[in-house]
Amino acid sequence: MSNGDETNNLGGRVRRYARAGRAVSGLAARMAGERYLGIKIDRERHAGELRAALGGLKGPLMKVAQLLSTIPEALPREYAQELAHLQSSAPPMGWPFVKRRMTTELGPDWQSKFKEFEREAAAAASLGQVHRATGLDGRTLACKLQYPDMASVVEADLRQLRLIFGIYGRYDSAIQTQNIHAEISARLREELDYAREARHMELYRLMLAEEGGVHVPDVVDALSTRRLITMTWLEGRPLGDFSDAPAEVRNALAHNMFRAWYVPFYFYGVIHGDPHLGNYAARPDQGINLLDFGCIRVFPPSFVKGVIDLYRALRDGDEALAVSAYETWGFANLSRETIDVLNIWAEFVYRPLMEDKVQSIQEDNNVQYGARVAGKVHEELRKIGGVRPPREFVLMDRAAIGLGSVFLRLRAEINWYELFHELIHDFDVDALARRQRTALDEARVPEAA
Numbered sequence: 001m002s003n004g005d006e007t008n009n010l011g012g013r014v015r016r017y018a019r020a021g022r023a024v025s026g027l028a029a030r031m032a033g034e035r036y037l038g039i040k041i042d043r044e045r046h047a048g049e050l051r052a053a054l055g056g057l058k059g060p061l062m063k064v065a066q067l068l069s070t071i072p073e074a075l076p077r078e079y080a081q082e083l084a085h086l087q088s089s090a091p092p093m094g095w096p097f098v099k100r101r102m103t104t105e106l107g108p109d110w111q112s113k114f115k116e117f118e119r120e121a122a123a124a125a126s127l128g129q130v131h132r133a134t135g136l137d138g139r140t141l142a143c144k145l146q147y148p149d150m151a152s153v154v155e156a157d158l159r160q161l162r163l164i165f166g167i168y169g170r171y172d173s174a175i176q177t178q179n180i181h182a183e184i185s186a187r188l189r190e191e192l193d194y195a196r197e198a199r200h201m202e203l204y205r206l207m208l209a210e211e212g213g214v215h216v217p218d219v220v221d222a223l224s225t226r227r228l229i230t231m232t233w234l235e236g237r238p239l240g241d242f243s244d245a246p247a248e249v250r251n252a253l254a255h256n257m258f259r260a261w262y263v264p265f266y267f268y269g270v271i272h273g274d275p276h277l278g279n280y281a282a283r284p285d286q287g288i289n290l291l292d293f294g295c296i297r298v299f300p301p302s303f304v305k306g307v308i309d310l311y312r313a314l315r316d317g318d319e320a321l322a323v324s325a326y327e328t329w330g331f332a333n334l335s336r337e338t339i340d341v342l343n344i345w346a347e348f349v350y351r352p353l354m355e356d357k358v359q360s361i362q363e364d365n366n367v368q369y370g371a372r373v374a375g376k377v378h379e380e381l382r383k384i385g386g387v388r389p390p391r392e393f394v395l396m397d398r399a400a401i402g403l404g405s406v407f408l409r410l411r412a413e414i415n416w417y418e419l420f421h422e423l424i425h426d427f428d429v430d431a432l433a434r435r436q437r438t439a440l441d442e443a444r445v446p447e448a449a
Contacts, residue, residue: 101228211256
């Protein structure tokens with residue numbers, strides 16, 4: 001792989017600040033007016049305006065907005081609901097950009113390295129766009145090109161995010177957002193490095209090698225750089241196409257999604273932190289294609305043990321074990337009141353795993369997965385002065401809520417208890433540590449941050 005890079009330049013940041021700032025400044029003014037002057041705002045209307053403004057920006061601010069919409073009460077409900085509708089996509093860059101990018105990454109003779117290369121993008125995402133191509137060996141390929149000046153875009157968007165969090169923190173202190181911002185920042189900066197993503201892809205191929213229902217592309221190293229990743233093309237359909245499929249099809253898809261996310265976590269301490277619908281596709285045999293590996297988190301083995309300990313603590317009513325688990329997750333200075341509130345959320349997340357029976361992921365099948373519980377948690381946190389979620393909590397929560405929403409969309413009815421216990425029945429933290437070290441070394445992925 002080559003080491004091509006783009007700098008985080010002042011001009012790029014200034015342009016981004018100006019565009020994003022216009023969207024954010026309205027949020028600042030309105031919330032300040034409501035907070036300090038008693039001026040009531042139509043939050044739903046303003047949230048829609050903010051969504052429209054941010055939706056015109058190509059880049060990670062949309063990805064951040066989607067992420068925030070799934071973290072309970074990281075933003076006011078009206079804003080979270082509107083931002084949840086943002087698609088992590090934008091109009092693709094045209095052929096002149098593609099030619100420049102490909103020339104920079106693979107040299108002026110880049111077209112000779114493919115039998116065919118489609119001019120029109122097959123897909124557009126937050127940090128880049130994908131072109132379909134045919135390799136010299138006849139394989140169908142997906143070439144993901146990073147948009148120009150993305151280092152500047154990321155830094156500008158993270159600055160805007162800090163501003164949004166600061167505004168909200170003055171308005172409502174139930175969720176202290178410092179660690180959320182730190183975790184989002186770290187993951188987004190990592191996503192700029194496509195060479196790292198290629199290593200993540202290899203890591204997932206290793207971890208899921210025995211999973212017949214989950215498929216990961218092959219990376220073509222000779223045609224990949226830090227801003228271009230070329231992989232084998234996997235055919236599949238959007239999961240949304242299966243909402244009205246027969247129950248056995250929907251349940252099989254949900255089963256494979258569960259395995260795709262939680263085999264890596266419980267066996268290797270690795271989580272895919274972005275279960276966005278564009279990041280996977282369904283195969284004719286109900287297998288799942290995983291397509292994006294930028295947002296990956298490696299956890300210390302002790303963290304995985306803490307997740308299992310919390311399940312057992314809630315199941316057995318073991319308060320001391322629950323406290324130990326929360327502390328392992330990174331929560332600090334826990335009071336009795338804080339533990340009680342955290343348990344409201346934990347009991348909701350773990351509920352489907354508690355009973356050995358076939359059931360939906362949520363009792364009432366409400367499409368706003370967790371919204372009612374999140375509202376109650378938020379209300380209780382305000383009463384006790386708020387909480388600072390640890391960095392490790394952010395992507396775990398994102399995975400749980402994001403996958404729960406997918407399972408609701410599929411109307412899946414599965415024995416979640418059985419699936420979970422298949423993964424943890426002989427859990428051993430030392431064995432996980434050995435598997436993790438071996439897999440990370442082989443894929444050349446750094447250990448837990």
